[in-house]
Amino acid sequence: MHGPKLKRFFFHVRKGKELVRDREGALFNDVGDAITEALICAKTGRGHKGNVGSTGKAFEITDETGKLLATVPIA
Structure with a gap:
């Protein structure tokens, strides 16, 4: 039995x-x-794979097909 x-989801970083x-x-x-x-x-000010640090940025979460699923502002 498998779980x-x-x-796979991608966390692109948008700034402007x-x-x-x-x-x-x-x-x-x-x-x-x-x-x-x-x-x-x-919330912690760190990127998914490193420090992204500043305001005015957001994560754009996409699926494997590139479809935008959510946008999360980076504090």
Whole structure:
């Protein structure tokens, strides 16, 4: 018996017109878990894979097809 299949989500960082793409992504059970991770990262001021630090930025969470699923402001 296998557990639930994890899905890959990408945490791109948007600052104005600039978009820094997350090329690796991360595995989560669902988009809710990915949003929770983004909220934690945004609140603590750290990026998903490093320090992104400043205001005026947001995570754009996408699925493997590139579909935008959520936008989370970075504090």
